[in-house]
Every structure is written in C-alpha cells, then in structure tokens.
Amino acid sequence: MADYVIETKGLSKIYSKTKVVDSINMHVEKGKIYGLLGKNGAGKTTTMCMLLNLTYPSSGEIFLFGKSIDKYSKEIYPKIGSIIETPGFYENLTAYENLKIIAKLRGDYNPVNINSVLKIVNLDCEKSKKFKDFSLGMKQRLGIAAAIMHSPELLILDEPINGLDPFGIKEIRALLKRLSHEFGITILISSHILSEIENIADVIGFMDRGVLIEEMSREDLFKRLDKFVEFEVSNIDLAINILRELGLEENIDFTFNGEGTIRLYSNLDLRDKFNALFVRAGIDVRKVELCEENLEEFFTRFVSNN
Structure with missing residues (x-):
C-alpha cells in the first residue's frame, strides 16, 4: 500500500452556491513531487487552502501523514511549509533579518538554521542586499527559505514560478528537485505552466473546473502522448x-x-x-x-x- 503524505476523500468546496472544488480524491506519495496542473480558476489554490486549514471544506475528508486534520492538526501542521500567493517580507530588511523575525515569531530562532537555509536557496552571498532590491526569483527563493526553515516534511507551493523569467524558473526548478531528492521533502506544487510541471513533477494531477480528472505518473504521461x-x-x-x-x-x-x-x-x-x-x-x-x-x-x- 502506498504511503500517502496527502490523501483526500470526496473533498469539495462551495462558494455562493458555486462548487469550486468538486469531490476530489488526491493521493500524494511520500518523497514525490506532485504537480497540480490546471488553468487559472481550476480550483488549485482553494484545494491547497483546504489542505492547509486556511479555509474549511464544504464536505469530504483530508488526511495528512495518514491522520485526519480534524483530530490531529496540532501534530500535523508543524511538519508543513507553504507558500500561498506572494510571500510577504519587510522591504528594508535583508534576507537574514527577515528570516530572523519569522523564526522568533515561531519560537524557534537559531542562527545556524537561518544560515543553512539561505545557503540551500543560494542567498547566502546576498547578506547586505535588502529585500526591496531582490529580483522576483530571489524573492521566491526567500519565500521557500522561510517555508523550509523549520525542516518540514511536506512543502505546499501555489504557483511558485508564476511571473519568473526563464533564469528564475530554472533556479526554482533546480531548488525544488534538490529539496525532494536530497532532503526527502514531499512537494505539492500547483501551476498553469504546463511545461514546468512536465519538467519537475513525478506525478501530475490534472484539474479542470474543480474536478481532479486524473492522476498519472510522469512515465505514464509520456506513454499516453x-x-x-x-x-x-x-x-x-x-x-x-x-x-x-x-x-x-x-x-x-x-x-x-x-x-x-x-x-x-x-x-x-x-x-x-x-x-x-x-x-x-x-x-x-x-x-x-x-x-x-x-x-x-x-x-x-x-x-x-x-
């Protein structure tokens, strides 16, 4: 039996009588990069918000690390890092200073951890540059640094490559592959950029108009082209x-x-x-x-x- 880090059963969300997520059954295996692929408005962000307990499902069940989020939320969510929409940081502070504030708010400030994640995301050489002077790619990498600073087992990223130039996309792609392969982090990433999901994901979930049409491995996808x-x-x-x-x-x-x-x-x-x-x-x-x-x-x- 597969070891699922994320599993949903009949998960739905209704806003003003409109079903934006329609009874989806998602299966994200441990250690995999799962690409949630769909056009804008397909229901990807709403699905991620429900997984992160940022919005409540209208019906259905969510299991993370094999446990119901309704019963074990305090145990589950410290294991997760996420980026939903654009990460927010203080414009006049450096990367280190921003991460220091976040760590202190979490109650787990450790200079070694901050320096370590800055090195992982290739921002350790930008110690004096302020956030307002960062490129969009650097801002996204700092967002990922904040999301992994507490050593999560699961990373949920909503459109992390949206708006990036080709070089920035290449940097984020390489970083996510490293987090998965070298650090064993399970990653759920959404995107409407089809080629990028193709290049990075081990498994792809095709979503359209709130429906998760099918999940397939990258290998199966290529066989079906x-x-x-x-x-x-x-x-x-x-x-x-x-x-x-x-x-x-x-x-x-x-x-x-x-x-x-x-x-x-x-x-x-x-x-x-x-x-x-x-x-x-x-x-x-x-x-x-x-x-x-x-x-x-x-x-x-x-x-x-x-």
Missing part, C-alpha cells in the same frame, strides 16, 4: 482525397490545416507508402516527420475529452 506523422505537401486537397480513398477518416485518422500540413494519427508505419502515393500523384512532399504531442497539446485534448 499521441504520436503522429506530419506531412507538408504542395496540394493538400489532392493529398486528403488520396487518404480518404484509402479509407482514412478525417478527425479520426488525420487532421489538416490550410497551410498544407496534414497530421496522420493512424497507420504510422505506412508513412513511406503514403509519401510514395503523394509523389506518384504529382504532389511535392516538403516534409515527412514522426512527431509527438507536447504536454500542452495533451492537456487540451485530455480536458476536452473529460
């Missing part, structure tokens, strides 16, 4: 007629656009035969390429079919 052959031809109408005469159906076996491109989804091993038929019919074939859909294409197709 559609493969297709893309032809670029000089006479698309004639090429389509040839495919139809062979018994292939539009929108099932192939699709096309007005720019001379045909995507073939079946009989991929016969692509050389199709190419030969096109050429024999006097069609110039500019490209024949075996391709695979990306996560964004898969997500669009997956959500529309569910």
Whole structure:
C-alpha cells in the first residue's frame, strides 16, 4: 500500500452556491513531487487552502501523514511549509533579518538554521542586499527559505514560478528537485505552466473546473502522448482525397490545416507508402516527420475529452 503524505476523500468546496472544488480524491506519495496542473480558476489554490486549514471544506475528508486534520492538526501542521500567493517580507530588511523575525515569531530562532537555509536557496552571498532590491526569483527563493526553515516534511507551493523569467524558473526548478531528492521533502506544487510541471513533477494531477480528472505518473504521461506523422505537401486537397480513398477518416485518422500540413494519427508505419502515393500523384512532399504531442497539446485534448 502506498504511503500517502496527502490523501483526500470526496473533498469539495462551495462558494455562493458555486462548487469550486468538486469531490476530489488526491493521493500524494511520500518523497514525490506532485504537480497540480490546471488553468487559472481550476480550483488549485482553494484545494491547497483546504489542505492547509486556511479555509474549511464544504464536505469530504483530508488526511495528512495518514491522520485526519480534524483530530490531529496540532501534530500535523508543524511538519508543513507553504507558500500561498506572494510571500510577504519587510522591504528594508535583508534576507537574514527577515528570516530572523519569522523564526522568533515561531519560537524557534537559531542562527545556524537561518544560515543553512539561505545557503540551500543560494542567498547566502546576498547578506547586505535588502529585500526591496531582490529580483522576483530571489524573492521566491526567500519565500521557500522561510517555508523550509523549520525542516518540514511536506512543502505546499501555489504557483511558485508564476511571473519568473526563464533564469528564475530554472533556479526554482533546480531548488525544488534538490529539496525532494536530497532532503526527502514531499512537494505539492500547483501551476498553469504546463511545461514546468512536465519538467519537475513525478506525478501530475490534472484539474479542470474543480474536478481532479486524473492522476498519472510522469512515465505514464509520456506513454499516453499521441504520436503522429506530419506531412507538408504542395496540394493538400489532392493529398486528403488520396487518404480518404484509402479509407482514412478525417478527425479520426488525420487532421489538416490550410497551410498544407496534414497530421496522420493512424497507420504510422505506412508513412513511406503514403509519401510514395503523394509523389506518384504529382504532389511535392516538403516534409515527412514522426512527431509527438507536447504536454500542452495533451492537456487540451485530455480536458476536452473529460
């Protein structure tokens, strides 16, 4: 049986008669990075707020570390670090000074811990720089430092890469992988940036309009990506007629656009035969390429079919 750090059963949230989270059953295994993927408004933040006891469920159950949050909240929540929305810090203080205040408020101030987490998030060389002069990526890393300062076993991060430039995204990605692989922290991360979830998550939960459609491992995801052959031809109408005469159906076996491109989804091993038929019919074939859909294409197709 899997060791779940997060498990929900029929978890729902209703605001003003609108069900923003609809009976979701989530399973986050220990030591994994779980990517909660969905468009803005899909219910990701509300789900995280319920997990963190920041808002109460309308129905359903939440189990963290195998225990109900209703009965064991005092035992559970010290094991969790989180970032919901943009972390707030004092603008005129340094990273160390900000973390010192947070640690004292928690009652666990220890200079060694602060220096240690600043090193983990690569802010140990910015001792004199004030928060107001930080880049957005540095601010996000300081937020993560604050979230891990008490050595949590679970990290819940809502859109931590939102608004970052490519370099900042790369830094956060590397940091989260290190926290998971080197320190054994289980991570739940939400995002609407499909490629980043693809690059970082061990397991992906697809969420749309409040519904957790499916959970799948990264390996299963890649197995389910559609493969297709893309032809670029000089006479698309004639090429389509040839495919139809062979018994292939539009929108099932192939699709096309007005720019001379045909995507073939079946009989991929016969692509050389199709190419030969096109050429024999006097069609110039500019490209024949075996391709695979990306996560964004898969997500669009997956959500529309569910």
